[in-house]
Amino acid sequence: MDRASVRERANDLPREPGVYQFRDDDATLYVGKAVDLRDRVRSYTDPRSRRIARMVERSVEIEPAVTDTETQALLLEANLIKRHSPRYNVRLKDDKSYPLVQLTDHEFPRIEITRDPDPGATAFGPYTERGRVETVVKALRETYGIRGCSDHKFAGRERPCLDHDIGLCTAPCTGEIGEEEYVGDVESVERFFEGSAGILADPL
Structure with missing residues (x-):
């Protein structure tokens, strides 16, 4: 042209x-x-x-x-x-400085921004604007309560943490939400990143 x-x-x-x-x-x-x-x-x-x-x-x-x-x-x-x-x-595909969002391979998956996805994780991206992605992930956690803690902290909890108190997590670690309901929320997050309309209003 x-x-x-x-x-x-x-x-x-x-x-x-x-x-x-x-x-x-x-x-x-x-x-x-x-x-x-x-x-x-x-x-x-x-x-x-x-x-x-x-x-x-x-x-x-x-x-x-x-x-x-x-x-x-x-x-x-x-x-x-x-x-x-x-x-x-090519740069966006190959440059590991660009962030991805991953949902980890766990009974109760964790959501996080990373440049190096865990084995077996479901990853979305890479994305060119980390700040905007951080805002999106926070809005998704506020909407669906997907945990952001490490597996070690998850396994050791006896009561809900601060993230639950401020509305960022539904506390699957202490049984506040069952596996089936939690997985349903994770699937909603996956549909959001795959582009389904109506899953979440634009948080920005």
Whole structure:
């Protein structure tokens, strides 16, 4: 695509949050997110690096997806990168400095932000904005009460901890919630990270 084509496509886009894909005839080359789709895509008329300029030149179309919130755009971007493995998103795929969210492989899974997921854990990401992800995880814990403590602390509890007192955990360690109900809440968190609408209002 040349600059005129990118500008023309950008002018057709809404000034809303979302995700965009640069595609050639066969595959997705790059996935990005935006607070304002029109402004973000328009910025590619003047690429800041030769690498991005080559990506734009190879592209034949720009495919947008509007989201309700910036948080949804962040999650959708990560999901699309995982699905398509775009050539020009190599840094995000391979750089371990970007955080993931994991649900550990445990009878009562723990949720946490990490750069090195535990064996057997269910991991989501990586994500480009740690601060936003921290806010999302806190909101999910407030909504579903998923524990954040270590397995060692979990095993040694005799009464609910401070996280339970302030509404961040349903205290499965002391039987305040049963396994079936807790696992149901964990599954709701998984659906949120997989992009299901209506699981949680945008916490930001």
